[in-house]
Amino acid sequence: xxxxxxxxxxxxxxxxxxxxxxxxxxxxxxxxxxxxxxxxxxxxxxxxxxxxxxxxxxxxxxxxxxxxxxxxxxxxxxxxxxxxxxxxxxxxxxxxxxxxxxxxxxxxxxxxxxxxxxxxxxxxxxxxxxxxxxxxxxxxxxxxxxxxxxxxxxxxxxxxxxxxxxxxxxxxxxxxxxxxxxxxxxxxxxxxxxxxxxxxxxxxxxxxxxxxxxxxxxxxxxxxxxxxxxxxxxxxxxxxxxxxxxxxxxxxxxxxxxxxxxxxxxxxxxxxx
Amino acid sequence: xxxxxxxxxxxxxxxxxxxxxxxxxxxxxxxxxxxxxxxxxxxxxxxxxxxxxxxxxxxxxxxxxxxxxxxxxxxxxxxxxxxxxxxxxxxxxxxxxxxxxxxxxxxxxxxxxxxxxxxxxxxxxxxxxxxxxxxxxxxxxxxxxxxxxxxxxxxxxxxxxxxxxxxxxxxxxxxxxxxxxxxxxxxxxxxxxxxxxxxxxxxxxxxxxxxxxxxxxxxxxxxxxxxxxxxxxxxxxxxxxxxxxxxxxxxxxxxxxxxxxxxxxxxxxxxxxxxxxx
Amino acid sequence: xxxxxxxxxxxxxxxxxxxxxxxxxxxxxxxxxxxxxxxxxxxxxxxxxxxxxxxxxxxxxxxxxxxxxxxxxxxxxxxxxxxxxxxxxxxxxxxxxxxxxxxxxxxxxxxxxxxxxxxxxxxxxxxxxxxxxxxxxxxxxxxxxxxxxxxxxxxxxxxxxxxxxxxxxxxxxxxxxxxxxxxxxxxxxxxxxxxxxxxxxxxxxxxxxxxxxxxxxxxxxxxxxxxxxxxxxxxxxxxxxxxxxxxxxxxxxxxxxxxxxxxxxxxxxxxxxxxxxxxxxxxxxxxxxxxxxxxxxxxxxxxxxxxxxxxxxxxxxxxxxxxxxxxxxxxxxxxxxxxxxxxxxxxxxxxxxxxxxxxxxxxxxxxxxxxxxxxx
Numbered sequence: 040x041x042x043x044x045x046x047x048x049x050x051x052x053x054x055x056x057x058x059x060x061x062x063x064x065x066x067x068x069x070x071x072x073x074x075x076x077x078x079x080x081x082x083x084x085x086x087x088x089x090x091x092x093x094x095x096x097x098x099x100x101x102x103x104x105x106x107x108x109x110x111x112x113x114x115x116x117x118x119x120x121x122x123x124x125x126x127x128x129x130x131x132x133x134x135x136x137x138x139x140x141x142x143x144x145x146x147x148x149x150x151x152x153x154x155x156x157x158x159x160x161x162x163x164x165x166x167x168x169x170x171x172x173x174x175x176x177x178x179x180x181x182x183x184x185x186x187x188x189x190x191x192x193x194x195x196x197x198x199x200x201x202x203x204x205x206x207x208x209x210x211x212x213x214x215x216x217x218x219x220x221x222x223x224x225x226x227x228x229x230x231x232x233x234x235x236x237x238x239x240x241x242x243x244x245x246x247x248x249x250x251x252x253x254x255x256x257x258x259x260x261x262x263x264x265x266x267x268x269x270x271x272x273x274x275x276x277x278x279x280x281x282x283x284x285x286x287x288x289x290x291x292x293x294x295x296x297x298x299x300x301x302x303x304x305x306x307x308x309x310x311x312x
Numbered sequence: 313x314x315x316x317x318x319x320x321x322x323x324x325x326x327x328x329x330x331x332x333x334x335x336x337x338x339x340x341x342x343x344x345x346x347x348x349x350x351x352x353x354x355x356x357x358x359x360x361x362x363x364x365x366x367x368x369x370x371x372x373x374x375x376x377x378x379x380x381x382x383x384x385x386x387x388x389x390x391x392x393x394x395x396x397x398x399x400x401x402x403x404x405x406x407x408x409x410x411x412x413x414x415x416x417x418x419x420x421x422x423x424x425x426x427x428x429x430x431x432x433x434x435x436x437x438x439x440x441x442x443x444x445x446x447x448x449x450x451x452x453x454x455x456x457x458x459x460x461x462x463x464x465x466x467x468x469x470x471x472x473x474x475x476x477x478x479x480x481x482x483x484x485x486x487x488x489x490x491x492x493x494x495x496x497x498x499x500x501x502x503x504x505x506x507x508x509x510x511x512x513x514x515x516x517x518x519x520x521x522x523x524x525x526x527x528x529x530x531x532x533x534x535x536x537x538x539x540x541x542x543x544x545x546x547x548x549x550x551x552x553x554x555x556x557x558x559x560x561x562x563x564x565x566x567x568x569x570x571x572x573x574x575x576x577x578x579x580x581x582x583x584x585x586x587x588x589x590x
Numbered sequence: 591x592x593x594x595x596x597x598x599x600x601x602x603x604x605x606x607x608x609x610x611x612x613x614x615x616x617x618x619x620x621x622x623x624x625x626x627x628x629x630x631x632x633x634x635x636x637x638x639x640x641x642x643x644x645x646x647x648x649x650x651x652x653x654x655x656x657x658x659x660x661x662x663x664x665x666x667x668x669x670x671x672x673x674x675x676x677x678x679x680x681x682x683x684x685x686x687x688x689x690x691x692x693x694x695x696x697x698x699x700x701x702x703x704x705x706x707x708x709x710x711x712x713x714x715x716x717x718x719x720x721x722x723x724x725x726x727x728x729x730x731x732x733x734x735x736x737x738x739x740x741x742x743x744x745x746x747x748x749x750x751x752x753x754x755x756x757x758x759x760x761x762x763x764x765x766x767x768x769x770x771x772x773x774x775x776x777x778x779x780x781x782x783x784x785x786x787x788x789x790x791x792x793x794x795x796x797x798x799x800x801x802x803x804x805x806x807x808x809x810x811x812x813x814x815x816x817x818x819x820x821x822x823x824x825x826x827x828x829x830x831x832x833x834x835x836x837x838x839x840x841x842x843x844x845x846x847x848x849x850x851x852x853x854x855x856x857x858x859x860x861x862x863x864x865x866x867x868x869x870x871x872x873x874x875x876x877x878x879x880x881x882x883x884x885x886x887x888x889x890x891x892x893x894x895x896x897x898x899x900x901x902x903x904x905x906x907x908x909x910x911x912x913x914x915x916x917x918x919x920x921x922x923x924x925x926x927x928x929x930x931x932x933x934x935x936x937x938x939x940x941x942x943x944x945x946x947x948x949x950x951x952x953x954x955x956x957x958x959x960x961x962x963x964x965x966x
Binding site: 157 | 404410476479481482501503517518520
């Protein structure tokens with residue numbers, strides 16, 4: 040995609056390629072998104088940066104953020120892709136309602152999502168009390184709890200993206216596979232999954248980015264303890280209470296790392312070879 | 313060691329103070345209806361009634377823990393001074409201070425800590441010297457009935473007990489740390505919460521067994537939590553300063569509102585919510 | 591391949607364990623015996639199909655007739671509302687598609703775009719239990735047979751239409767189906783490739799030892815590839831028989847149009863057929879019949895005249911008007927309206943001499959000897 044855009048610009052020139060009624064709002068849009076980041080960069084306390092970056096708490100939070108966001112993305116993939124398949128391929132009564140329910144975490148304020156998670160999976164939650172009494176599992180205040188909270192908030196992005204790709208994909212490939220003796224699951228695994236891989240990758244990146252920046256549900260459900268549940272956004276928020284400069288510096292670290300990861304992924308996975 | 317784990321007594325006390333608050337309000341309305349001489353009840357010399365006619369909007373930026381009591385006082389103020397309207401903005405003191413230094417138009421700032429007030433005074437946004445109008449003391453919030461038999465701050469260090477504290481970056485966390493230091497105790501919580509309400513909610517939702525929060529928060533939570541006082545709290549008492557702001561659009565009314573807060577009636581309402589006298 | 595034959599799924603159907611209900615009906619054991627009833631809203635498909643191993647059956651019909659639905663029902667991709675489906679004596683009505691010994695070549699082939707030609711062909715054997723190496727070896731063999739060994743490593747988008755068609759055929763055949771289904775196997779090809787591929791497909795189908803059913807709307811494909819035609823219109827079989835039979839005795843306008851004949855239905859009385867739905871037009875024929883009958887004659891049998899012919903011996907003479915003209919190679923086909931709707935073929939020279947143009951009035955004659963009447 041990148042190459043065709045570049046090709047278009049090279050052959051026809053920027054003026055011929057992009058009409059003003061599109062170019063102008065596009066540039067405003069770009070500025071709107073980038074300007075706050077630029078402001079962060081300008082106001083960043085570059086001098087105190089080295090001290091901040093060598094503090095173990097920052098590294099701990101960063102490491103935890105990356106691990107949890109990746110785990111949450113993995114969880115979302117394992118249960119979100121089949122859910123997307125169900126929504127896209129199986130007709131069942133109330134499908135529209137289920138689809139709306141799936142997107143609910145998108146509109147729910149994350150803090151409310153966190154409270155809802157506590158009520159469901161907390162020590163006294165509807166399901167959580169059984170987890171506790173039967174298996175001795177409690178999720179709040181644990182790293183697993185962070186993953187749960189992040190997955191809850193991030194999974195809808197994956198499901199929506201994958202469902203869209205599935206709907207656009209030709210279901211007859213699955214039929215072709217079944218006529219060759221593949222069970223519906225084999226057809227999904229060996230044919231559908233590779234076909235929708237770009238959509239899954241895009242959805243996973245969205246989910247990962249959302250999980251990485253997750254704050255409200257995480258702090259509400261999993262609390263805030265350095266090294267265990269304190270991810271970067273939590274560290275940033277709390278730094279903001281006492282030391283806004285440190286908060287800016289931490290935000291920049293989070294931004295830099297996510298940009299590096301996303302750019303790396305894009306080069307490796309998201310450009311057609 | 314003062315131990316005050318008494319569910320029944322506490323409930324009774326709540327009822328009492330609610331009664332006191334109501335009485336204070338009655339007194340205020342009585343004062344407004346009879347207009348003059350009865351204002352001898354007020355111990356604030358610069359009382360609103362002295363300045364004569366007040367009107368217009370008063371915008372009060374106040375710490376979140378003041379919400380219930382200030383709203384009550386706001387209504388009383390409007391009743392005492394027809395034509396005025398009190399608008400509140402409750403939030404974390406730090407956020408409020410940031411808005412004020414950022415130029416938000418407000419008349420009064422009531423902060424939960426001298427530290428956040430200092431941000432405003434340092435920026436030159438306060439008019440005059442802030443006055444401490446209440447103090448807040450820490451209390452342990454436990455599950456209803458205190459099933460873990462928490463009687464002291466030291467009891468919180470028992471293993472297996474899930475305790476939440478406020479993060480050190482916010483006032484209640486700093487105060488808790490001070491109290492722990494005073495008792496030479498080392499406590500590892502399951503979480504450092506982002507604010508006092510979040511810490512309290514973990515106990516309300518029964519996810520944590522105990523939290524170190526303010527007396528006012530325990531009070532506000534009603535019977536959803538049970539309060540346990542502890543002596544180390546005396547070493548970590550939090551002062552609440554209040555001030556008129558320099559660019560106050562309605563400085564007269566702002567002064568009158570602060571006077572009300574500092575008056576006997578105002579203090580009664582605040583005491584009812586669990587605040588201590590300055 | 592031996593490994594595949596060892597596979598219980600395939601072997602069972604190959605041996606064709608007879609169900610008790612049909613024991614003794616030997617003729618039904620081998621090949622296809624189906625009555626397909628599929629209801630979809632207001633549409634109802636109801637066709638009976640039988641075929642012996644080695645037969646190639648073509649389902650011919652206009653768009654929307656239900657050909658593809660019939661094919662999908664055979665493959666198990668559409669459930670039967672009613673009827674039955676037996677293949678080599680085994681009931682398949684309730685068998686899911688993946689367990690049916692059926693291979694399908696889809697209209698646009700549906701080669702898996704992420705797999706090479708080799709892996710596309712190996713997909714079926716792999717699903718039937720072969721190891722990766724065995725499946726690939728078999729696939730390589732099939733590609734070899736299809737003259738595609740050089741393209742084994744190519745992804746489908748790098749294959750030409752004809753090559754893709756052969757890969758699709760190899761993929762379908764690699765599971766050793768007892769029923770091969772081809773949905774418009776040549777429709778996706780351009781005219782040039784089509785000629786070659788049709789010849790190759792004919793060759794491969796001739797080699798195929800089980801039943802093949804192909805769906806097409808192209809009569810030429812049907813006639814070249816199949817030895818039995820089933821014409822479906824509006825969900826029902828309107829005619830079936832050998833290609834020659836159907837070409838000679840079309841029973842509906844659709845078929846007549848397909849095979850390029852003028853077809854009329856009417857009441858015969860001796861050598862005259864009074865055509866239905868006209869103002870008492872009659873056609874004189876050589877055959878003498880009585881009762882309902884069809885009359886057919888090719889467009890080439892029609893002669894056109896600018897003025898009413900006087901000396902002509904033709905008994906069939908009608909006044910018509912040119913409705914449209916169409917070039918067919920070096921011929922021109924004229925569509926005529928008037929007393930009798932007609933298609934007439936004439937050379938470009940003749941058309942120029944007659945100064946034919948839409949709206950022109952002409953006289954059409956047809957010699958009785960060139961008509962063909964048969965009972966309806």
